[in-house]
Amino acid sequence: MNDKNLKIMVVKIGGTEGVDFSRICSNAARLITEDKKLILVHGGSAEANQLGVDLNIPPRFITSPSGHTSRYTDQKTMEVFIMAVNGKVNSRLVSQLQEKGVNAFGLSGMDGRLIQATRKEAIQSVENGKRRIIRDDFSGKIDTVQADLLHTLLAAEMLPVIAPIAIGKAGEPLNVDADRAAAEVAAAMKADTLILLTAVPGLMKSFPDERTLIKKVDRKDITSLQEYAQGRMKNKVLGAQEALEKGVSNVLIADGSVENPIDHALAGNCTWIC
Amino acid sequence: MNDKNLKIMVVKIGGTEGVDFSRICSNAARLITEDKKLILVHGGSAEANQLGVDLNIPPRFITSPSGHTSRYTDQKTMEVFIMAVNGKVNSRLVSQLQEKGVNAFGLSGMDGRLIQATRKEAIQSVENGKRRIIRDDFSGKIDTVQADLLHTLLAAEMLPVIAPIAIGKAGEPLNVDADRAAAEVAAAMKADTLILLTAVPGLMKSFPDERTLIKKVDRKDITSLQEYAQGRMKNKVLGAQEALEKGVSNVLIADGSVENPIDHALAGNCTWIC
Numbered sequence: 001m002n003d004k005n006l007k008i009m010v011v012k013i014g015g016t017e018g019v020d021f022s023r024i025c026s027n028a029a030r031l032i033t034e035d036k037k038l039i040l041v042h043g044g045s046a047e048a049n050q051l052g053v054d055l056n057i058p059p060r061f062i063t064s065p066s067g068h069t070s071r072y073t074d075q076k077t078m079e080v081f082i083m084a085v086n087g088k089v090n091s092r093l094v095s096q097l098q099e100k101g102v103n104a105f106g107l108s109g110m111d112g113r114l115i116q117a118t119r120k121e122a123i124q125s126v127e128n129g130k131r132r133i134i135r136d137d138f139s140g141k142i143d144t145v146q147a148d149l150l151h152t153l154l155a156a157e158m159l160p161v162i163a164p165i166a167i168g169k170a171g172e173p174l175n176v177d178a179d180r181a182a183a184e185v186a187a188a189m190k191a192d193t194l195i196l197l198t199a200v201p202g203l204m205k206s207f208p209d210e211r212t213l214i215k216k217v218d219r220k221d222i223t224s225l226q227e228y229a230q231g232r233m234k235n236k237v238l239g240a241q242e243a244l245e246k247g248v249s250n251v252l253i254a255d256g257s258v259e260n261p262i263d264h265a266l267a268g269n270c271t272w273i274c
Numbered sequence: 275m276n277d278k279n280l281k282i283m284v285v286k287i288g289g290t291e292g293v294d295f296s297r298i299c300s301n302a303a304r305l306i307t308e309d310k311k312l313i314l315v316h317g318g319s320a321e322a323n324q325l326g327v328d329l330n331i332p333p334r335f336i337t338s339p340s341g342h343t344s345r346y347t348d349q350k351t352m353e354v355f356i357m358a359v360n361g362k363v364n365s366r367l368v369s370q371l372q373e374k375g376v377n378a379f380g381l382s383g384m385d386g387r388l389i390q391a392t393r394k395e396a397i398q399s400v401e402n403g404k405r406r407i408i409r410d411d412f413s414g415k416i417d418t419v420q421a422d423l424l425h426t427l428l429a430a431e432m433l434p435v436i437a438p439i440a441i442g443k444a445g446e447p448l449n450v451d452a453d454r455a456a457a458e459v460a461a462a463m464k465a466d467t468l469i470l471l472t473a474v475p476g477l478m479k480s481f482p483d484e485r486t487l488i489k490k491v492d493r494k495d496i497t498s499l500q501e502y503a504q505g506r507m508k509n510k511v512l513g514a515q516e517a518l519e520k521g522v523s524n525v526l527i528a529d530g531s532v533e534n535p536i537d538h539a540l541a542g543n544c545t546w547i548c
Contacts, residue, residue, distance in 0.1 A: 051357075055328055079362065083325075087361020088353065091439075091447060094384050099445030105386040110368050112379040112432050152426065158386050165365075171373030173365060 008037045008154075008191040011262060012182035012239075015043025015089060016232075018199030019256035021096060027262045028159070029100040037154055041162045041185055042093060043178035044085035045071070045232075051084040052077065062125040062134060068234055070139060072125075073175040078138045081175055082108075082165060090163040097159060105153050108163040110173055112149050115181060117142045117166035117174045140166050140174030142181060145188035179232075179239035187246030194243045195265050196236050197256030202271030203228055203237070217273040219244045225273075240273050250274045282311045282428075282465040285536060286456035286513075289317025289363060290506075292473030293530035295370055301536045302433070303374040311428055315436045315459055316367060317452035318359035319345070319506075325358040326351065336399045336408060342508055344413060346399075347449040352412045355449055356382075356439060364437040371433060379427050382437040384447055386423050389455060391416045391440035391448045414440050414448030416455060419462035453506075453513035461520030468517045469539050470510050471530030476545030477502055477511070491547040493518045499547075514547050524548045 009031075013024055028038055048071070049059045057080050060072040073081060090106040097104035109115025117140030122133050153160045162185065164178035179196055186194040205212035205228050217225060222241050229237045233253075240251040251273045254265030264270075283305075287298055302312055322345070323333045331354050334346040347355060364380040371378035383389025391414030396407050427434045436459060438452035453470055460468040479486035479502050491499060496515050503511045507527075514525040525547045528539030538544075 082365045083357040083361035085361075086365055087357035087359075091356045091360055091382070091384065095441075095445055095447055097445075098384065098387065098441055103386060105381075106384065107379075107381065108365070110365065110372065110380065112377060112427075112430070113372065149430075152430070153386075156386070156423075156426070167369075167372055171369055171371075173369055 008039065008189050009193045009195065010039045010041060010182055010186040010189065010191045011195045012179060012197060013040060013042040013093070014196070014198040014256055015045040015047065015085070015178065016199050017046050019197060020261070021093060023259055024197060024256060024261055025093065025096040025100055025102075027260045029097065029102045031262060032102055032159060039150060039154075039160045039162065039185060039189065039191070040093065041164065041178060041182035042089055043164060044081075044089040047089050048081045048084040051088070052080045055080060062123060062137070063127075065124055065126055065131065069231060070177065071175060072134065073138045074136045075138065078173060078175065082173060086163045086165060090161060093161050097161070103158045104161050105158040106161045106163070109166040109176070109181065112146065113167050114146050114149055114162070115142055115166040115176065115184070116144045117168060117176055119168045119172070119174055138172060138174055140168055140176055142166055142176055142184045145184050147188040150185070150189060177235050177239070179235045180242060183239035183243035183248070186243050186248045191248055193250045193252065194240070194248050195252045195254055195262060196239065197254055197261055197265070198236065199255070199257055201255040201269065202253045203233060214271050215268065217271065219273055222273060244273065282313065282463050283467045283469065284313045284315060284456055284460040284463065284465045285469045285471060286453060287314060287316040287367070288470070288472040288530055289319040289321060289359075289452065290473050291320050293471060294535070295367060297533060298471060298530060298535055299367065299370040299374055299376075301534045303371065303376045305536060306376055306433060313424060313428075313434045313436065313459060313463065313465070314367065315438065315452060315456035316363055317438060318363040321363050322355045322358040325362070326354045329354060336397060336411070337401075339398055339400055339405065343505060344451065345449060346408065347412045348410045349412065352447060352449065356447060360437045360439060364435060367435050371435070377432045378435050379432040380435045380437070383440040383450065383455065386420060387441050388420050388423055388436070389416055389440040389450065389458070390418045391442060391450055393442045393446065393448055412446060412448055414442055414450055416440055416450055416458045419458050421462040424459070424463060451509050451513070453509045454516060457513035457517035457522070460517050460522045465522055467524045467526065468514070468522050469526045469528055469536060470513065471528055471535055471539070472510065473529070473531055475529040475543065476527045477507060488545050489542065491545065493547055496547055518547065
């Protein structure tokens with residue numbers, strides 16, 4: 001890890017409603033003028049759900065036996081997901097950043113095999129209390145992130161903006177959880193800090209009571225956080241854990257709806273795990 | 275122009291029905307194993323039209339006073355266009371190429387400001403014989419192509435796959451004609467050859483009689499070709515002319531539906547302008 005690497009910050013922009021792209025992009029633009037090295041990773045679940053509804057391919061979800069929820073991505077849903085996430089959300093972020101003078105570069109994990117994953121060939125799902133095995137799902141577990149490609153973009157003073165689609169062994173697009181993709185990117189880039197921006201101020205002991213926000217967590221206590229995590233927050237805690245285990249120093253789960261959300265998080269208004 | 279540059283070939287893959295992505299990708303994959311340097315530029319009109327219909331934002335077209343037809347791209351249509359072209363067509367090509375072992379890298383002209391254009395702020399349109407001025411259209415005229423970015427990808431042994439979306443002065447996405455985008459890419463890369471693959475064998479004196487295919491054209495006679503060009507073929511002839519004027523040695527208008535379409539064109543089965 002050298003001095004240059006230490007400055008890298010990976011910011012994951014949640015795809016849920018309430019996360020304010022414009023504020024995040026403005027904040028990112030200012031940080032870049034201050035020579036910070038940023039990489040953005042985004043989700044797109046709200047857009048993917050809406051596009052699915054509009055195209056009469058409504059979203060479906062899988063609940064694992066341990067209670068994790070993920071998108072059921074068969075071939076048709078994958079097409080919708082790519083259009084929404086890569087075509088709409090990624091392009092919108094790139095455009096907003098370019099408007100603000102940042103030379104953003106949008107890419108997905110398929111491009112140049114940036115994010116390689118292994119397809120989950122059989123997924124256990126619980127429906128109405130019954131277990132079943134799903135075999136036509138195109139989601140994957142990330143194996144590697146090509147850090148060289150991102151270093152090349154950063155060296156050319158570009159801001160990489162990454163859509164959470166990985167590539168499988170057979171060249172097929174795979175849906176990967178965006179929080180965990182951000183964690184893997186942060187780890188591969190030896191980033192100092194990973195910020196997961198979402199629509200709430202962080203992890204709360206008693207959701208949605210914001211007075212119960214868990215502010216500071218020692219990394220050795222992270223497993224205990226899972227008991228407070230609900231829904232998609234579980235993936236954030238998992239992502240945080242992965243990033244920390246792989247060498248990232250700080251993981252912040254923070255509010256993406258406020259003014260200057262990145263500064264706001266770095267000022268300690270978040271769940272800060274280190 | 276050095277030896278390396280001379281080998282660059284730009285292939286534009288038409289977005290109309292009949293153009294066979296799988297055959298083109300297979301042919302491209304073999305050429306790359308033979309050390310040819312390729313760049314792909316694609317359209318996506320059929321997909322954009324279909325998605326527009328599915329989303330109840332049907333496509334509309336503008337006819338200029340001189341008879342050129344182009345897509346009417348207001349803000350909503352632009353979103354549909356980006357989803358179809360960048361999200362669907364580009365990702366599909368990247369996936370098909372990766373399946374065949376090619377390290378494809380999809381990007382649009384917005385990424386890293388690859389293709390910069392100036393928005394056409396007022397467009398003359400003829401409807402039912404009457405002229406009107408359209409001011410809410412997001413299409414542009416290409417100013418520059420960042421050749422460095424493409425050289426970087428080629429040097430990393432990646433195959434650039436380019437979606438025809440440019441970036442305007444204010445960071446806004448702009449619809450640009452894919453044939454002319456391919457011509458500008460070929461010119462900026464000092465490509466030796468530009469191949470425009472479409473659903474017909476080339477330009478015909480008496481369309482659709484394939485026996486009237488115009489096989490060989492001297493570049494000084496290119497203006498005379500316009501009289502035979504109908505519909506979107508007019509853009510191909512314009513693109514060919516631009517490419518030749520800017521230093522590209524050969525422009526081939528050829529059939530993208532046959533087996534090994536690139537080899538087939540290079541064997542002379544096309545309209546070859548040089």
